Amino acid sequence: MTSRELIRWSRLHERRARRRPAFAVPVLVGVVLAGWVWWRASAGPLAGSHAWLAGAVVGYGVAFLRVPFHIYWRADAPLLAQLPIEGGALFDAALVRSLWAAGATTIAAVLGAAPLALGPDGAMTLVRHAGCALALGCAAGLLLPAVTIGAAALVVEGGAATALRAATALGGAPARSSPGKPPAQAAGPPSSPSAILGALPGFAAAVVLVAVLLLAPWLTDGAASPAPAVLAAIAGLSVLAAAAARRGAGIMALVLRDVSALDRQRLATLDIRPPTSLEAAIARLLGDAALPYGKDARLMRRRFPMAFALGAMVFGVLALVGVVRPDDPTPWLMVAIGGAAAYGLVLAARLGRPPIELARLSATLPLGARASARAKLAWLLGWWTVFAAAPAVFAALRQDDPAIGLGLTAAATIAIIVAGALPR
Amino acid sequence: MVIAQIDELTIHYGKRVAVDGLSLALDAGEIALMLGPNGAGKSTTLSALAGAIVPTHGTISIAGQDVAKAPRAVRAKVGFADQPPALYEFFTVAEHVGFVAQARGADAAAGDAALDELGLAKIKHRPCRELSFGMRQRVGLAAALVGPVELVLLDETLNGLDPHAVRAARATLRAAADRGAAILMSTHLLGVAERMCDRILMMDKGKLVADRRGAELDALLREGPSAVEDFYVSLIKDEGPT
Numbered sequence: 001m002t003s004r005e006l007i008r009w010s011r012l013h014e015r016r017a018r019r020r021p022a023f024a025v026p027v028l029v030g031v032v033l034a035g036w037v038w039w040r041a042s043a044g045p046l047a048g049s050h051a052w053l054a055g056a057v058v059g060y061g062v063a064f065l066r067v068p069f070h071i072y073w074r075a076d077a078p079l080l081a082q083l084p085i086e087g088g089a090l091f092d093a094a095l096v097r098s099l100w101a102a103g104a105t106t107i108a109a110v111l112g113a114a115p116l117a118l119g120p121d122g123a124m125t126l127v128r129h130a131g132c133a134l135a136l137g138c139a140a141g142l143l144l145p146a147v148t149i150g151a152a153a154l155v156v157e158g159g160a161a162t163a164l165r166a167a168t169a170l171g172g173a174p175a176r177s178s179p180g181k182p183p184a185q186a187a188g189p190p191s192s193p194s195a196i197l198g199a200l201p202g203f204a205a206a207v208v209l210v211a212v213l214l215l216a217p218w219l220t221d222g223a224a225s226p227a228p229a230v231l232a233a234i235a236g237l238s239v240l241a242a243a244a245a246r247r248g249a250g251i252m253a254l255v256l257r258d259v260s261a262l263d264r265q266r267l268a269t270l271d272i273r274p275p276t277s278l279e280a281a282i283a284r285l286l287g288d289a290a291l292p293y294g295k296d297a298r299l300m301r302r303r304f305p306m307a308f309a310l311g312a313m314v315f316g317v318l319a320l321v322g323v324v325r326p327d328d329p330t331p332w333l334m335v336a337i338g339g340a341a342a343y344g345l346v347l348a349a350r351l352g353r354p355p356i357e358l359a360r361l362s363a364t365l366p367l368g369a370r371a372s373a374r375a376k377l378a379w380l381l382g383w384w385t386v387f388a389a390a391p392a393v394f395a396a397l398r399q400d401d402p403a404i405g406l407g408l409t410a411a412a413t414i415a416i417i418v419a420g421a422l423p424r
Numbered sequence: 425m426v427i428a429q430i431d432e433l434t435i436h437y438g439k440r441v442a443v444d445g446l447s448l449a450l451d452a453g454e455i456a457l458m459l460g461p462n463g464a465g466k467s468t469t470l471s472a473l474a475g476a477i478v479p480t481h482g483t484i485s486i487a488g489q490d491v492a493k494a495p496r497a498v499r500a501k502v503g504f505a506d507q508p509p510a511l512y513e514f515f516t517v518a519e520h521v522g523f524v525a526q527a528r529g530a531d532a533a534a535g536d537a538a539l540d541e542l543g544l545a546k547i548k549h550r551p552c553r554e555l556s557f558g559m560r561q562r563v564g565l566a567a568a569l570v571g572p573v574e575l576v577l578l579d580e581t582l583n584g585l586d587p588h589a590v591r592a593a594r595a596t597l598r599a600a601a602d603r604g605a606a607i608l609m610s611t612h613l614l615g616v617a618e619r620m621c622d623r624i625l626m627m628d629k630g631k632l633v634a635d636r637r638g639a640e641l642d643a644l645l646r647e648g649p650s651a652v653e654d655f656y657v658s659l660i661k662d663e664g665p666t
Contacts, residue, residue, distance in 0.1 A: 272551075291523070291526050291527060295512070295515075298515070298519070299514045355512060355513040355553075358512065360510045361510035363475065363476040364475060364499055364502065364504040365499055365524065365527040366499040366500040366528060367527050368496060
């Protein structure tokens with residue numbers, strides 16, 4: 001099967017699986033971002049630019065996180081791995097998916113920057129922001145897929161342990177070795193090769209985002225700086241990385257097979273624990289929704305442990321903003337609260353799908369639809385309150401002008417409630 | 425006593441008619457076997473009885489209650505093992521069956537009892553996602569039987585079971601029937617099923633084309649080891665999938 005044929009099949013399936021027009025969500029997100037930027041720009045072009053940058057960082061952060069799901073963490077990965085399809089075709093189809101997703105994010109980001117054109121030197125300001133969005137789009141559509149496939153190739157070819165050891169040594173962590181034993185026989189639990197799957201793309205994403213954050217002053221003042229060269233370098237490097245990955249695309253079939261097997265293996269080991277005391281307390285308040293709530297809480301904890309890791313990170317960032325009280329806390333609050341809200345919306349959707357909700361089974365059990373909906377809303381609000389809303393209120397109240405932080409928290413909370421209450 | 429009453433049941437999938445004017449009554453203590461070619465409407469009928477599909481026309485009542493008017497009350501009385509069984513992959517076997525038991529108003533201990541009865545006690549702490557095909561079928565069966573169910577619906581649930589498991593399932597289903605439940609099971613495993621059924625229903629193109637029970641069924645079964653298969657072939661032409 002040629003690349004063109006596989007891409008055609010893949011696009012056909014995605015078109016049919018999609019429930020709304022392809023660019024409806026990016027346009028909607030772009031309009032919301034534009035509204036936010038327009039409101040912030042009334043306080044000055046710098047505030048508007050910061051608002052855009054914060055939104056763009058959240059948007060592209062999500063796009064970067066989703067790259068492995070366009071490549072190998074897909075329902076069809078084991079099937080594709082079994083079929084006699086050339087690695088090049090598999091790579092091309094994965095790259096096209098990543099490019100579409102990056103394109104959608106870039107549309108939202110460029111639309112969101114539109115109000116900046118209304119300010120002083122507006123046209124050039126808009127061009128600079130759009131250029132930044134394009135560079136980030138190249139990273140999301142070309143660089144991250146290349147790095148993700150490279151990381152998977154390391155796992156498949158057994159170089160992951162070496163890479164992890166090197167990374168650990170670079171990071172200054174003490175080497176895990178016992179006297180008289182070579183490093184391979186070092187004491188302690190073995191490093192998980194799957195860690196490299198997240199670590200390398202995560203590192204690449206962090207480098208790109210930090211580089212863009214450092215360019216923030218250039219976006220508004222346009223003063224001579226290496227910023228255009230940095231953006232061009234990100235775009236150029238992305239193209240080169242994708243081309244290099246395409247040359248080694250023969251490994252894609254192995255990547256699909258081994259990574260999906262690794263994923264199954266990892267997920268098969270479940271941490272079976274009873275409900276936490278907080279979950280038990282919430283369940284007691286829910287009446288007839290306690291049973292579906294208990295089910296959702298246990299399944300979410302097991303299936304989406306990342307929700308708790310990311311939640312803890314958001315909690316930490318917001319607590320720090322509250323303690324440190326930076327001069328301009330708005331972008332920080334925007335990134336943390338907006339990012340948590342975006343992830344909360346994803347979780348709201350996940351709550352209504354397998355493996356958390358089995359519509360076929362639920363349809364045959366005497367569980368009320370309202371109780372089930374209440375259970376999901378309770379879980380979502382519990383997660384949001386503990387990890388985002390409570391520390392966000394703390395961070396906001398610690399600032400000289402708490403209105404922005406409180407407003408953001410309120411808006412995000414409303415969005416979470418609406419998403420949690422939507423019929424599934 | 426009639427447990428399930430179907431009157432003029434018709435179900436359309438778009439323009440296609442999956443079930444066409446089916447009328448049927450299932451009695452307490454009866455194990456009925458539903459046969460028919462792929463696409464005959466067996467699974468659709470079972471799903472409608474379970475309340476998972478809304479009929480286009482017709483009515484279904486379970487233990488005297490209309491499925492459309494009192495869906496929640498009816499669901500507490502119906503156990504359905506779907507194909508493939510819908511299991512919470514991130515639950516253990518005991519948690520999954522315990523959840524279904526509690527949803528039907530029984531306590532979690534009822535789940536353990538159902539697992540013991542089907543010889544699944546040893547795997548009750550294993551996550552569902554680790555189970556083989558046959559094990560998943562058995563867990564689906566346990567979930568269908570747990571709690572105060574009066575109608576047990578099994579959609580090809582005996583497929584993939586080893587001989588010991590089939591024997592345990594047969595004994596458990598007979599015990600459930602003896603307690604007063606009606607059991608309706610679709611299958612293509614004629615040899616396995618004819619050893620346990622009290623009634624054979626044959627469906628084709630959404631219609632009930634044969635219904636054998638009591639003396640008629642005994643006479644059919646006495647005709648020889650492949651009597652049901654011969655009966656099936658004589659009634660239903662092989663026209664490929666519909």
